Amino acid sequence: MTTIISSKDVHLSYGNFEALHGISMDFKQNELTALLGPSGCGKSTFLRCINRMNDDIANVKITGEIKFENQDIYSPKTDLVWLRKEVGMVFQQPTPFPFSVYNNIAYGLKLAGIKDKALIDQRVEESLKQAAIWREVKDDLNKNAQSFSGGQQQRICIARALAVHPKVVLLDEPTSALDPISSSEIEETLLNLKHEFTFIMVTHNLQQASRISDMTAFFMNGDLIEYGTTSDMFMKPQKQITSDYLNGRFG
Amino acid sequence: MNPKTANKVATAGIYALVSIVVIILIGILGNILVSGVPHLSWHFLSSQASSFQAGGGVRDQLFNSVYLLILTMIISIPIALGAAIYLSEYAGDNWFTNLIRTTIEILSSLPSIVVGLFGYLLFVVQFNFGFSILAGALALTFFNLPTLTSNFEQAIDGVSQAQRDAGLALGLSNWKTIRGIVLPAALPGILTGLILSAGRIFGEAAALIYTAGQSGSTIDYANWNPFSPTSFLNVMRPAETLAVHIWKVNTEGIIPDATIVSAATSALLIIVVIVFNFGARALGNHLYRKLTAAKAS
Numbered sequence: 001m002t003t004i005i006s007s008k009d010v011h012l013s014y015g016n017f018e019a020l021h022g023i024s025m026d027f028k029q030n031e032l033t034a035l036l037g038p039s040g041c042g043k044s045t046f047l048r049c050i051n052r053m054n055d056d057i058a059n060v061k062i063t064g065e066i067k068f069e070n071q072d073i074y075s076p077k078t079d080l081v082w083l084r085k086e087v088g089m090v091f092q093q094p095t096p097f098p099f100s101v102y103n104n105i106a107y108g109l110k111l112a113g114i115k116d117k118a119l120i121d122q123r124v125e126e127s128l129k130q131a132a133i134w135r136e137v138k139d140d141l142n143k144n145a146q147s148f149s150g151g152q153q154q155r156i157c158i159a160r161a162l163a164v165h166p167k168v169v170l171l172d173e174p175t176s177a178l179d180p181i182s183s184s185e186i187e188e189t190l191l192n193l194k195h196e197f198t199f200i201m202v203t204h205n206l207q208q209a210s211r212i213s214d215m216t217a218f219f220m221n222g223d224l225i226e227y228g229t230t231s232d233m234f235m236k237p238q239k240q241i242t243s244d245y246l247n248g249r250f251g
Numbered sequence: 252m253n254p255k256t257a258n259k260v261a262t263a264g265i266y267a268l269v270s271i272v273v274i275i276l277i278g279i280l281g282n283i284l285v286s287g288v289p290h291l292s293w294h295f296l297s298s299q300a301s302s303f304q305a306g307g308g309v310r311d312q313l314f315n316s317v318y319l320l321i322l323t324m325i326i327s328i329p330i331a332l333g334a335a336i337y338l339s340e341y342a343g344d345n346w347f348t349n350l351i352r353t354t355i356e357i358l359s360s361l362p363s364i365v366v367g368l369f370g371y372l373l374f375v376v377q378f379n380f381g382f383s384i385l386a387g388a389l390a391l392t393f394f395n396l397p398t399l400t401s402n403f404e405q406a407i408d409g410v411s412q413a414q415r416d417a418g419l420a421l422g423l424s425n426w427k428t429i430r431g432i433v434l435p436a437a438l439p440g441i442l443t444g445l446i447l448s449a450g451r452i453f454g455e456a457a458a459l460i461y462t463a464g465q466s467g468s469t470i471d472y473a474n475w476n477p478f479s480p481t482s483f484l485n486v487m488r489p490a491e492t493l494a495v496h497i498w499k500v501n502t503e504g505i506i507p508d509a510t511i512v513s514a515a516t517s518a519l520l521i522i523v524v525i526v527f528n529f530g531a532r533a534l535g536n537h538l539y540r541k542l543t544a545a546k547a548s
């Protein structure tokens with residue numbers, strides 16, 4: 001399988017505090033990679049480097065290299081709008097905009113320069129179907145997206161991210177604010193979609209990682225400790241500390 | 252005292268304190284409305300104020316108050332919104348931002364009579380506007396800007412960081428995120444700030460006495476040419492508002508029915524503020540729905 005994203009020696013520091021001490025890892029296309037580790041280990045920070053969400057933080061300094069399809073995303077020539085269209089993101093808290101469901105999805109499409117109404121309609125329906133929320137919202141497309149339940153809002157946000165046809169979707173603890181039933185619906189959605197997209201997901205839920213991810217990376221204190229296939233990582237981790245964490249002995 | 256009794260005492264205390272607030276408010280409002288509303292009549296609303304005899308109305312004062320409010324809002328909303336967006340979205344956490352915030356706080360506690368005298372010296376005398384609606388509107392803008400700016404800033408700050416992140420993650424520029432997502436989300440709060448300061452402006456007298464003047468010229472509501480001295484739209488004409496009228500009939504008025512006129516005017520002022528309050532809320536809800544759940548456009 002082809003590598004879609006590769007990072008080389010990525011360091012990130014806020015002022016004098018270095019949060020990432022040189023992360024090098026490759027992500028394969030159409031796989032779901034889980035980033036695990038205790039709170040504050042740098043996994044979310046690293047995730048946010050991949051679509052340059054850390055750029056606007058005060059005093060942040062990022063060195064090293066992240067390539068998306070062999071293009072250095074931190075090069076001054078990179079168009080942020082393009083990058084974020086290719087690399088979408090879903091957050092921990094559902095973040096629907098205060099618009100209708102339809103406009104939430106259409107917003108990104110219009111931004112990407114799509115003006116054809118029929119095409120927008122079709123993409124809205126397609127992405128809501130992909131996110132497994134179409135049946136629940138198809139009669140309420142003009143209703144405010146914030147009036148739905150948390151799980152529904154999160155799937156609307158997934159649909160919004162998918163609508164612009166990204167190649168990679170970053171998920172920052174997408175189910176940690178949701179109840180177990182909504183969480184399992186989202187897991188199922190991701191499983192069904194991973195043949196079309198590449199997912200990189202930060203999670204605190206070890207069972208979730210073992211259920212749906214192909215690859216697992218274990219972070220601690222700003223270092224990538226171990227990275228391998230999910231079955232290897234859970235069944236025969238190379239390092240004691242990985243084994244301790246994955247078996248719930250700390251964290 | 253055992254916890255149960257303590258809880259009961261605290262609850263009783265809180266109820267007693269809130270009753271004091273409610274009683275005072277109902278007392279004031281009730282007193283004004285009861286003594287004023289019986290004297291409100293179509294004649295009172297539609298006739299000019301009288302200088303000597305009883306039976307004058309407040310037609311021009313009512314119009315002037317509304318006109319001044321609208322002009323002040325037209326001038327101050329864009330400025331306050333711009334400043335609030337800067338403070339909330341762009342300003343770094345440094346001495347300069349702190350200086351701006353401190354200045355705003357100091358300005359918002361400035362007595363309105365000081366703003367009025369400042370407006371008199373600057374607009375009326377220095378710029379030679381004379382006693383005029385324009386001078387009044389500018390003085391009210393000075394008076395209003397600090398509060399409006401901090402109200403707007405709070406409303407914008409209230410929009411969660413997650414919403415901004417989501418906008419940026421979709422590839423929106425900073426400005427597009429602010430305009431397309433943050434401002435619509437902040438609209439209810441922005442509107443509340445607007446309503447609060449509109450009430451303050453509408454009831455303001457001290458800042459206007461030396462700027463918009465205390466007497467009205469003869470005005471003609473059929474004259475739509477804003478440059479004509481008799482036109483009701485002319486911003487260079489002196490204009491007395493409802494609040495100034497109340498002050499005036501009570502201090503130097505020589506009309507025999509001064510008590511009745513001021514009671515009726517006070518009631519009218521409060522009613523207009525209430526109507527404005529509900530009107531602005533209805534408009535705001537309509538706007539919010541339009542912005543947030545509109546048909547695809």
